Amino acid sequence: MHTSDIFIPTTYLWATLLGGALIGVGMGLGGYCPGTSVVGAAAGRIDGMVFFVGLILGVVAFAGIYTPITPLMNAAAGPQAQTLGQLLGLPAWAVLMLLAGVAVAVWWFTRRNGTSAAITCAD
Amino acid sequence: MKQRPIWNAHLAGAVLGLVLLLTFVMTGHGLGASGAPTAIAAATSNVVAPTATQANGYLGWMVENGRNPLNSWIIWEVLGVALGALAAAWWSGHLHVRIEGPPRIKSMGRLSLALIAGVLSGFGARVSAGCTSGLGLSGSATLATAGFVFLIGFFGAGLITGLLTRRMWK
Incomplete structure (x- = not known):
């Protein structure tokens, strides 16, 4: 396959940020998050099932006001399918090195705060 | 049933990354989640109020010409996720029907909170045209700017919400 066959989403600055914030x-x-609510629901968690029903209602609410908020949805659109490399003017390997650096930094600053074995999510 | 320990998060993350890579190689797009409730909303709305749904600016194209929105790859993918979660929860002894949530809040409060949170997330996922899976995970895996913009909003708001509600979870 060619890399042009891969789907790369486009930034709509305010919509992408606002949607991310609402999901946060x-x-x-x-x-x-939407994906893990399916996992929780399938593992028997009733709050996960209710969360998923909430997702459906949220979509209906969005569809209800979609037409008036269309300008906000399309505001500050970035270039189609832009990558970080194109944004920063760097080759992909340099972006990957930067991200690896971020990962090491996060590991370094959080290394004292317990390990993943302490996480009991959906136990 | 005997409980098995959950996987190390870094190992599970690496496995998820390999699954994501395989999905890209096989289909050209990554993994998603919020497309499933969107399809279910369109299909349900089309049964309850067909005229309004077909005239709707957002849901209309999903149901036009008798199209069935449930006949899409994301529905099958999310069914697979549910089956995998069921199998893993059963195998590891973590399959329990119960209501989870903040320890200080009783059942009805937890379910109300889950419903409100779900509505916000479902609305938000349509605003950003993707959720943590589609934009945060699959988008950033392609190094898309949109994936990282999404993650800035997601972690920023998640951090603030977490700090504000910290006492609730103690």
Whole structure:
């Protein structure tokens, strides 16, 4: 396959940021993101099932006000399918090195805060 | 049933990355999640209020010309995720029907919180045209700017929400 066959999403600055923030609030309040609510529900968690029903209702609410908020949805659109490399003017390997550096930094600063074995999510 | 320890998060993350890579190689797109409730919303809405759904600016194209929104790859993918989660939870002894949530809050409160959180997330996933799976995981795996913009909003708001509700979880 060619890399042009791979789907790369496009940035709509305010919509992408706002949507991410709403899902972040949802995760903070409900303990799930859309994908993990399916996992929780399948493992028997009733709050996961209710969260998933909430997702459907949220989509209906969005569809209800979609037409008036269309300008916000399309505001500050970035170039089609832009990558970080194109944004920063760097080759892909340099972006990957930067991200690896971020991963090492996160590991370094969080190494004292317990290990993954302490996580009991969906136990 | 005997409980097995959950996997190391870094190992599980690496396995998830390999699954994501395989999905890209086989289908050209990554993994998703919020497309499933979107398809279910379109299908349900089309049964309850067909005229309004077909005229709707967002859901209309999903049901036009008798199209069935449930006949899409993401529905099958999410069914697979549910089956995998069921199998893993059963195998590891973590399959329990119960309501989880903040220890200080009783069942009805937890379910209300889950519903509110779900509505916010479902709405948000349509605003950003993707959720943690589609944009945060699959988008950033392609090094798409959109994936990282999404993650800035997601972690920023998640961090603030976590700090504000910290007492609730103690």
